[in-house]
Amino acid sequence: MPIKYQAKIFVTLRPSVLDPAGVAVQSGLKQMEYNNVEQVRIGKYIELMITADSENSARQDLDKICDQMLANPVIENYRFDLTEVESVIGAV
């Protein structure tokens, strides 16, 4: 019976990659007198629901989805948390 999972996906720039958006936010914060903030890094946070036969197959799908669409493997890393939400009765 298929199971529905909530996925929380974090896409971040690789540490070696410069983050212009992060640099811009940091200089903006300095102008607002927040001099106690550093190393600002900006990434994507994606939530979605995925239905699969097992946690393992949900993870495999998410790996492919992240590699093919949500993250740019050249400059970004991704990780995700998976939480079972409900067993789906009569789903396709």
Added chain:
Amino acid sequence: MPIKYQAKIFVTLRPSVLDPAGVAVQSGLKQMEYNNVEQVRIGKYIELMITADSENSARQDLDKICDQMLANPVIENYRFDLTEVESVIGAV
């Protein structure tokens, strides 16, 4: 003595707000035959380091930083996790 914290900030659209980027990703995934994915919501994930005298003052600064710069209070929610990284000796 000032303490350095790592902040992990999650900025997400309020549930009532339409997410065109999420809709676009979902339709893209459908074209790639991923029909088991729904409710895609895209937000921002921000990491930064903040130095403060206490966890409470770090939280207060982060609330102001999120309200004033990182999140649009009209359409977005934010939450953050704070982790103490190190006590900073001789910091400003």
